[in-house]
């Protein structure tokens with residue numbers, strides 16, 4: 001099969017990853033793939049913060065602090081779940097969006113552009129023999145986390161974490177939905193339009 005389609009049709013998310021993460025050259029390719037995202041008005045809304053393995057425990061700590069500060073229940077099992085998920089991750093990329101400050105391009109279009117950039121990153125990661133997982137857990141929607149990660153509270157949106165690395169266990173292929181359930185034909189109908 002065409003190798004590009006082969007990669008697109010075999011990608012799946014892998015939550016639990018370990019070292020090795022992307023090399024500098026691989027990360028460069030992954031980020032270049034992000035720059036191929038469609039971007040109405042050339043807003044360049046993508047913002048990525050690279051959080052290397054040695055800084056990940058501090059990231060978990062700050063999410064816990066932000067949760068407590070926001071009055072969220074922080075049971076041990078939840079904290080343990082975060083720590084377990086991230087304990088071996090070699091690279092986390094915090095994903096942000098800076099929509100068009102003039103409002104000419106609607107915010108949803110910038111959010112979509114960031115989403116497509118992340119999709120390209122996931123596909124590039126997979127094509128390089130690595131894997132990734134996008135999560136909006138661990139305090140993504142707490143202002144304290146976005147702020148501590150350096151996202152401007154007024155002008156930027158924090159959109160979660162992309163964890164990249166080598167699968168700890170090779171995933172079983174997951175069956176995908178039949179696209180025909182979501183696709184229909186449309187054609188002009190003069191009677192309905194009248």
Ligand SMILES: Cc1cc2nc3c(=O)[nH]c(=O)nc-3n(C[C@H](O)[C@H](O)[C@H](O)COP(=O)(O)O)c2cc1C
Nearest residue numbers: 011012013014132133134135136137138159160174
């Ligand atoms: C914006 C976004 C946020 C997500 N956040 C979470 C999350 O917090 N927790 C989770 O278990 N899966 C989350 N997912 C889903 C996983 O990233 C992944 O897509 C899902 O496990 C299905 O795997 P697949 O990509 O192989 O279909 C999120 C997906 C997207 C697009």
